[in-house]
Amino acid sequence: MVGAYKITSNSWEYTGDGHSLAYDAGAALMDMEFVQFHPTGMIWPPSVRGILVTEGVRGEGGVLRNRNGERFMFKDIPPLYANQTADSEEEGWRYTQGDKDAKRPPELLTRDHVARCIRREVREGRGSPHGGVFLDIAWINEKIANAAEHIKKKLPSMYHQFKQLADIDITREPMEVGPTTHYMMGGVRVDADSQMSDVPGLFAAGECAAGLHGANRLGGNSLSDLLVFGQRAGEYAANFAKEHSLCNVDNGELKSTETRALQPFERKNSENPYAVQHKLQDVMQDLVGIVRQEQEMLQALDRIRELKTASERVSVEGNREYNAGWHTALDLYHLLTVSEIVTRAALERKESRGAHFRDDFSEKNNQFGAFNIVVRKGADGSMQFSREPIPPMRLDLQQIIEEMK
């Protein structure tokens, strides 16, 4: 659903349709307030804004600096991670070079934290010329011989990307980066074994499903999620299909859906679907972004209501084949539904946890840690939110976590 945000690392197809279709079918959505902002997206030139700069750059020894050249991540290390974080720049460097005794540099703290630190530097006037901060891998020239070759070998696609799109040679000069909307932790609530939702026969996996990544996904875990739970969803869906027969489709409902889908072709020179999407992207980016607060989110709900009305007036030209304008017109319904759910869930969680940060409730609150925020579509079509207690963890799993500590 991150297509509802202006600055995003994702592509056009992230329109929240999976979430919205499941919600309409009666499935429960959970954790919808948790939207992940990746700390390092490209910010210049404007046309590449949001394109991902891999965490690998920091993994290979890349550091974040503000306009004064300061490693600002050292200034703000959350107490929870203090004993896992390097005490000095030197120790951080050794960690990136594979020294098992060294602790990781603060640049590799969780994505939400790094994203907020970057935002703070920019807001307080210590940002880079185009409104981000500097990500510098070229500095390792001081540390190793043939650094340029090393960087090109370890980060070939980043080298290529900056050279070609921004005229920046990352082996010689720092990149400018800033947060970009990246991933949705929330989604359809599913059974962990079968991946089936509350709606019998409806399965979800990956970014469409909720729960696996809690309030904040860690780098690399999406791929393993897809491989493991995608396989399970497929297997259980296939079994379900074998054991059940097709349900009856109501022809009247089918007809009305078709009519609704084709309406944009009949309206002439009305609202432009792309313009409505762009307005929604501004709303979500500015009012339900990295740092949230009640007044702004209430404003966002008003704006979303207006845009819903506008979305019912959109018109498109041409025919049904490969028509991006028509697709956008159809996607608006999903984008707006999911944007409203994200905003309402974020209003409901009056604390800061994981990727969800509230300026007006900037601390973690244990009471809120005991439940998930779940939304279902009510019989009257309204959004019904509830706080549902988190079931206790199985003993064997608890044990594993204890052992790993």
Place this chain on the structure above:
Amino acid sequence: MPAATFRIWRGEKGQGQFRDYTAEISSGMVVLDVVHQIQAEQAGDLAVRWNCKAGKCGSCSAEINGMPKLMCMTRLNTLALDKPVTVEPMKAFPHVKDLVTDVSWNYTVKQRIPKFTPRPPDASDGTWRVAQEDVERVQEFRKCIECYLCQDVCHVLREHHMQEQFIGPRFLVHVAALEMHPLDVGDRLQDLRTQFGIGLCNITKCCTKVCPEGITITDNAIIPLKERVVDRFFDPLSKLFRVFRRQRT
């Protein structure tokens, strides 16, 4: 803001014409940005295939001023903007709509190529030992993003329509990656000669020129494969060696 004219091919299933659009341009823009801007403001139903905007997915292949290129990696400052910039769909594939073509022929070709066949593991724990040098030889081929610009520019496919007899540069690169893989024991030389039509390539190197990943397609993939085919099937000396070797065993 300065403006430029973009002459974009509009139409369906091979029928159509160029249409001119004026677009405002700003610094750092790529052709795909302009196409999106035109789509959002002037031509809502303009069909264009794209995904990553960073030259990694290979979706937005097109012909810009006649050159096969990725729209997302073509900066406007590399084009002459005092005259219209033409943007057309790839010509070697069946046309769908506007800038979109049907590239599915490529998928069927890939299925015909015998898959990776590793030798049994070297160690009892199921792992292999490989020399770094052997890894580096095939590394380049793995950069391919399957944008099919090399297939588009290849005259064997584009002008002579020999899709039945020739798999094209992209898949010769794929075969090279398999044949030169240090663990692979498969043998694709007979197929290369007959089914895959390697002899049809007359090394004009157009494919190498348009590759957005800079893969040295002709010199590093196609020519070594041609040499292997010649060694196997046409070299009298090696034929003789093989006869002797067979007699000895």
